[in-house]
Amino acid sequence: MAMARRSPPTNRVVAVLDHLVAARGRRLGLSALARELGISKPTCLGIVTELVAAGYLVRDPRTLTYGLGPALVAAGRAAQRSFVAGDVARRHLAPLAERYHATCTASAVVGDEIMVLEAVAPPDAAPVKVGERYPFAPPVGLMYVLWGPDAELDRWLAKEPTLPVRMDREHLRAVVERCRTSGYLVESLTPAGMRLHSLMAGVAAYELPREVRALVGEMVSSLGERVYLGADLNPRRRHPVNLIAAPTYDADGGQELVLTLHVGASVTGAAIARRGAELVAAADAVTAELGGAAPVRSRWASPSGSPSA
Incomplete structure (x- = not known):
């Protein structure tokens, strides 16, 4: 079976989720998340915004940090x-x-x-x-x-x-x-x-x-x-x-x-x-x-x- 083509944008989404899973409950701000993953802040912002809207991440309005969301529990x-x-x-x-x-x-x-x-x-x-x-x-x-x-x-x-x-x-x-x-x-x-x-x-x-x-x-x-x-x-x-x-x-x-x-x-x-x-x-x-x-x-x-x- 031939290997399927990889998708860099999808890889970045997966990287964000994997990074927050590895953080074991620690929430990260946008700047820290982008820096630790080596992606630009605008790109990171687009990813986390969509993941929050889908329930896979949550955003703390007080600290402006991101953590894992309830949709991941169901998944x-x-x-x-x-x-x-x-x-x-x-x-x-x-x-x-x-x-x-x-x-x-x-x-x-x-x-x-x-x-x-x-x-x-x-x-x-x-x-x-x-x-x-x-x-x-x-x-x-x-x-x-x-x-x-x-x-x-x-x-x-x-x-x-x-x-x-x-x-x-x-x-x-x-x-x-x-x-x-x-x-x-x-x-x-x-x-x-x-x-x-x-x-x-x-x-x-x-x-x-x-x-x-x-x-x-x-x-x-x-x-x-x-x-x-x-x-x-x-x-x-x-x-x-x-x-x-x-x-x-x-x-x-x-x-x-x-x-x-x-x-x-x-x-x-x-x-x-x-x-x-x-x-x-x-x-x-x-x-x-x-x-x-x-x-x-x-x-x-x-x-x-x-x-x-």
Whole structure:
């Protein structure tokens, strides 16, 4: 994956926050903050003014000094919950990873990206990096909105795709309905397709020339074609499977994590169903342990009664 371009203005914002975190409660005036960070006072003033307005910093009107704000508390709690959720998911995924000698992961949408929060892998498997990120835009990310409200699915579909994708809306609606009924998703890709999607999942996909993106996009299956429907799986016939995925839910019934069990081989429909049921059981256990609850099915229905893909 190509390294994303760095942003000096963003780096300065991060530097201000990091510096005040390191100050351990000590508040700093504008001049001291600018001097210690090696940036100009006007630049520093613009940064702290925006951070105060957003609640990430507070300004003492008496001493004219700056400190950490309440918005960071909320962000910290959300981050802490993500780590706690990752630890819980790891405990429930470890038995599956051992039983099937397979890599299992727990991931979630963080901002505009998908992030791997936990991974359990056999000793001889290719390592999956915790913290690895991918853009949350078609064709990457269907499983992160699949079991949420239809409005979330629509918002994801409306994002600028990392690659041009063909959209069979009727087929996608059938995929969504089937996965919501079974509780898990089965994704199938050819070996070449898996390598292509792995390559194109990175930010570099946005940076390809338009002609190259269009050409590569023609090689990529549509969203619906990447996913098997449960009704299509013959229990005795072998099917090439990339991975199986199932969701966990938060206290409000919203989709929180996605647990995946990587297969990367051809297995029978019966074996797929067995793995899917065990993964759903693990996801349900994670949901319960974290105080979550599965959504009421009516939350998924759009006014027309089906997802608008």
